[in-house]
Amino acid sequence: MSSAQTSLAFEQPILELEGQIRVLEQSVDRPPEVEERLRHLRRELGDVIKQVYSNLTPWQTVEVARHKDRPYSSDYLSLAFDEFMEMHGDKHFGDDRAVLTGFAKIDRYKVLVVGQQKGRTVKERAACNFGCPQPEGYRKAMAKMRMAAKYRLPIITFIDTPGAYPGVGAEERGQALVIAQSMFEMSRLETPIICVVIGEGGSGGALGIGVGDRVAMLQHSYYSVISPEGCAGILWKSRGYREQAAQALRFTSADLLRFRVIDAILDEPAGGAHRDHHTMAARLKQYLVRQLRELVGQPVDQLIAARYEKFRRMGVFLEQATTGTA
Amino acid sequence: MAQTESKAPGSGKRPKRGVPEGLWQKCPGCRSTIYIKEAQALLGVCPKCNYHFYVPALERIRQVLDEGTFEEWDANLRPTDPLEFKDQKAYRDRLVSEQKRTGLTDAVITGCGMIRARRVAFGVTDSAFIMGSMGSVVGERLTRLVERATAENLPLIIVSGSGGGARMHEGILSLMQMAKVSAALAKYDSAGGLFISVLTNPTMGGVAASFASLGDVIFAEPKALIGFAGPRTIKETIRIELPKGFQTSEFLLEHGYIDRIVTRDKLKSEIARVIDYCGK
Numbered sequence: 001m002s003s004a005q006t007s008l009a010f011e012q013p014i015l016e017l018e019g020q021i022r023v024l025e026q027s028v029d030r031p032p033e034v035e036e037r038l039r040h041l042r043r044e045l046g047d048v049i050k051q052v053y054s055n056l057t058p059w060q061t062v063e064v065a066r067h068k069d070r071p072y073s074s075d076y077l078s079l080a081f082d083e084f085m086e087m088h089g090d091k092h093f094g095d096d097r098a099v100l101t102g103f104a105k106i107d108r109y110k111v112l113v114v115g116q117q118k119g120r121t122v123k124e125r126a127a128c129n130f131g132c133p134q135p136e137g138y139r140k141a142m143a144k145m146r147m148a149a150k151y152r153l154p155i156i157t158f159i160d161t162p163g164a165y166p167g168v169g170a171e172e173r174g175q176a177l178v179i180a181q182s183m184f185e186m187s188r189l190e191t192p193i194i195c196v197v198i199g200e201g202g203s204g205g206a207l208g209i210g211v212g213d214r215v216a217m218l219q220h221s222y223y224s225v226i227s228p229e230g231c232a233g234i235l236w237k238s239r240g241y242r243e244q245a246a247q248a249l250r251f252t253s254a255d256l257l258r259f260r261v262i263d264a265i266l267d268e269p270a271g272g273a274h275r276d277h278h279t280m281a282a283r284l285k286q287y288l289v290r291q292l293r294e295l296v297g298q299p300v301d302q303l304i305a306a307r308y309e310k311f312r313r314m315g316v317f318l319e320q321a322t323t324g325t326a
Numbered sequence: 327m328a329q330t331e332s333k334a335p336g337s338g339k340r341p342k343r344g345v346p347e348g349l350w351q352k353c354p355g356c357r358s359t360i361y362i363k364e365a366q367a368l369l370g371v372c373p374k375c376n377y378h379f380y381v382p383a384l385e386r387i388r389q390v391l392d393e394g395t396f397e398e399w400d401a402n403l404r405p406t407d408p409l410e411f412k413d414q415k416a417y418r419d420r421l422v423s424e425q426k427r428t429g430l431t432d433a434v435i436t437g438c439g440m441i442r443a444r445r446v447a448f449g450v451t452d453s454a455f456i457m458g459s460m461g462s463v464v465g466e467r468l469t470r471l472v473e474r475a476t477a478e479n480l481p482l483i484i485v486s487g488s489g490g491g492a493r494m495h496e497g498i499l500s501l502m503q504m505a506k507v508s509a510a511l512a513k514y515d516s517a518g519g520l521f522i523s524v525l526t527n528p529t530m531g532g533v534a535a536s537f538a539s540l541g542d543v544i545f546a547e548p549k550a551l552i553g554f555a556g557p558r559t560i561k562e563t564i565r566i567e568l569p570k571g572f573q574t575s576e577f578l579l580e581h582g583y584i585d586r587i588v589t590r591d592k593l594k595s596e597i598a599r600v601i602d603y604c605g606k
Binding site: 167174181183185187203208224248308319321 | 402404405406408409411412413414461462463465466469491492493494496498500502503506508510511512513532535536537539540552553556559563564566568569572573581583
């Protein structure tokens with residue numbers, strides 16, 4: 001499971017400068033030489049942030065994606081949307097807090113939002129199961145998405161999970177089945193679907209709400225078949241090899257764009273989304289509204305055919321000229 | 327991801343010391359030494375405890391389809407190494423050694439054939455090839471199989487066996503195969519197709535969380551390990567002992583996720599009966 005990072009080692013030079021600036025800013029009456037020093041420090045900070053963040057390793061990207069201050073679904077719901085009316089429960093077993101669902105307004109559009117939610121405080125994190133949905137979360141998402149399709153409300157999903165929860169109850173209540181059904185249903189839902197990976201795109205648990213007409217990633221999020229720790233444990237026989245695994249798995253936004261698995265990368269503010277929620281939310285909103293403008297009003301059969309083709313072409317293999325028979 | 331041993335009577339892959347190779351084998355179910363010829367006559371089932379051994383894909387085809395009716399599709403697809411993935415071994419080299427060891431080009435064989443004179447689209451994954459994991463070739467062959475079954479209005483049978491689900495070495499492209507095959511199955515479903523999914527030991531992870539769970543009818547062989555998260559992962563996460571029989575076919579039957587547990591000797595006839603009931 002993910003562990004929330006309080007401060008990232010590679011951010012140390014940034015944090016030190018930020019600390020110095022904070023101290024100077026606190027003095028009420030600032031003589032000109034302090035003002036000059038502040039200007040200098042701010043410039044330096046800008047340079048250092050740019051330098052550190054343009055060279056993130058894949059593992060560092062994972063650390064940023066898991067940062068405790070990174071904006072979560074709930075943050076975007078309050079910053080990028082005009083209204084959110086939560087709709088609870090899967091009408092089957094429970095109300096999984098790791099998945100938020102409900103009606104929302106953005107620009108002139110009424111939409112349905114499905115967002116995986118991690119929670120920030122200890123109490124919230126426990127309630128949200130650290131963003132690991134139980135089968136109820138996927139059942140709830142499916143039920144609300146079906147309702148949205150019935151009324152032709154576009155669907156926006158925010159992906160942010162270390163993975164679907166691995167537990168006895170989850171297995172008893174059909175974790176594998178609900179993820180399969182969710183992809184199956186999303187592929188033919190008669191309404192536009194936009195999916196954005198905002199933090200962690202943890203394997204099947206992410207893809208379970210990730211089948212749409214548009215799939216985008218925030219710049220420093222990651223989207224992977226398995227966590228770097230899990231991969232290291234299996235292939236290197238030790239979770240300590242997580243950095244090597246992170247390198248090998250090619251799961252950054254740039255990698256996924258290159259593999260044509262995603263359509264767009266949303267640039268993060270300097271130093272990552274956790275430094276500036278407002279700017280990130282504004283960029284996210286701009287992206288969502290632009291996509292909604294393109295998708296809403298498209299004939300539904302055309303939409304679904306294009307969605308099918310989008311996933312249909314994914315994969316890399318060789319096709320030999322001679323057709324062999326058994 | 328879970329890993330279970332793949333042992334085939336007579337496969338000769340794991341010779342036992344002190345025992346003439348390929349004659350006797352210890353049953354993983356009851357630990358008794360069994361005569362391999364006898365188990366083979368029972369389609370790879372232990373004569374003492376009914377344990378269902380691993381069956382290679384080609385042998386499964388012989389068991390389920392009418393003799394000589396199988397025609398392979400998309401055999402010309404080959405895996406490649408889009409990530410240039412390297413752990414302790416390069417994926418490129420791993421593919422070559424797995425192909426040599428198993429005689430397969432990848433972890434699935436697809437095609438068409440007859441089941442008691444009923445024409446069907448048929449796919450079978452082989453858990454011996456990189457744990458039966460779903461890379462791009464597995465996803466593509468299965469998707470083409472489903473699409474062709476849709477176009478030709480054929481009943482679809484997929485026998486799953488996969489210890490790992492997704493194939494880490496193909497990264498995100500492997501994960502996306504889950505969506506690709508599931509979307510193809512949704513189209514097949516909309517067209518009124520009949521999909522019978524047969525789960526064998528083991529069916530885990532991304533395979534369980536995609537096509538294997540999407541059957542209109544789901545059969546499982548007895549005592550197969552079936553689930554989303556591997557037992558070891560669950561144990562490490564929740565740190566309690568797992569209940570007895572957890573994630574077995576019987577466990578899934580009890581919780582309502584599979585339609586029937588079917589022993590290997592009945593598999594062919596039960597598939598034929600379902601096809602008849604559904605008028606396909």
